[in-house]
Amino acid sequence: MPADPPARDAARPVQAAAPPRRGPGAALFDLARRLSNALFGPELMHRSALVRGLWSVARAVWTRLSPAHRAQARFERANPAAPWLVPAAIPVIEAALRPGMRAFEWGAGRSTLWFARQGLVVTAVEGRPAWAAEVRRRLAEADRATPGLAARVTLIEVPVLRDHDVPAETVRAYAEAVRPFGAEAFDLVLVDGHFRAACLAEALAALRPGGLLVVDNADVPDLVEPLAGLAPWRIGAYSNRIWETHLFRKPG
Numbered sequence: 008m009p010a011d012p013p014a015r016d017a018a019r020p021v022q023a024a025a026p027p028r029r030g031p032g033a034a035l036f037d038l039a040r041r042l043s044n045a046l047f048g049p050e051l052m053h054r055s056a057l058v059r060g061l062w063s064v065a066r067a068v069w070t071r072l073s074p075a076h077r078a079q080a081r082f083e084r085a086n087p088a089a090p091w092l093v094p095a096a097i098p099v100i101e102a103a104l105r106p107g108m109r110a111f112e113w114g115a116g117r118s119t120l121w122f123a124r125q126g127l128v129v130t131a132v133e134g135r136p137a138w139a140a141e142v143r144r145r146l147a148e149a150d151r152a153t154p155g156l157a158a159r160v161t162l163i164e165v166p167v168l169r170d171h172d173v174p175a176e177t178v179r180a181y182a183e184a185v186r187p188f189g190a191e192a193f194d195l196v197l198v199d200g201h202f203r204a205a206c207l208a209e210a211l212a213a214l215r216p217g218g219l220l221v222v223d224n225a226d227v228p229d230l231v232e233p234l235a236g237l238a239p240w241r242i243g244a245y246s247n248r249i250w251e252t253h254l255f256r257k258p259g
Contacts, residue, residue, distance in 0.1 A: 216259020
């Protein structure tokens, strides 16, 4: 999880009625994941250092060879302030933004600064303490260039210290961090970061009628069923052949 125009070769939008077609690498990964789960049980990568090492090597090779990864890298070099979303989704989101809008996001980062630069009042939840410290550093740096920018951002830390077998109370604390702000409190909600399915359920209540819901990595398995139920809300689905960003408008 940015105001320069996106590189059009880095991503392409698709019609909301037709989910984005994923590249062959994604299909192979899904097949390998299903076979691994069937043969060895779930979470093999977390349970085996050898498998993690092999996956890291394979991923590095694929990233270097994949045209989609190279296109995304070109976009990020050309747009260093852009949020980590599928590039084709960014101008659609930007067109909906107005100064003073309230935004909530699970997963802080470049999107946090980008929203603040657009004049939004941003609340972000972050689960990785080291990354939260880095976001605070970047906010302070940006505030020196644009005084008052950091005052528009509230960063909430809910430490998530494990990648798997996360305690249920941690999942609840992270996902429910939006609840103190009340129902329908935000004009825009971005679901990214950890525990996306749990956060999506909270996002629906937190978003005002007519508000914009942004779901990044919308193609992960635990979001497929929940997002299918939101199909009537979908206004755009975008893929860079690495991951997907979907946009929804809450009726009202």
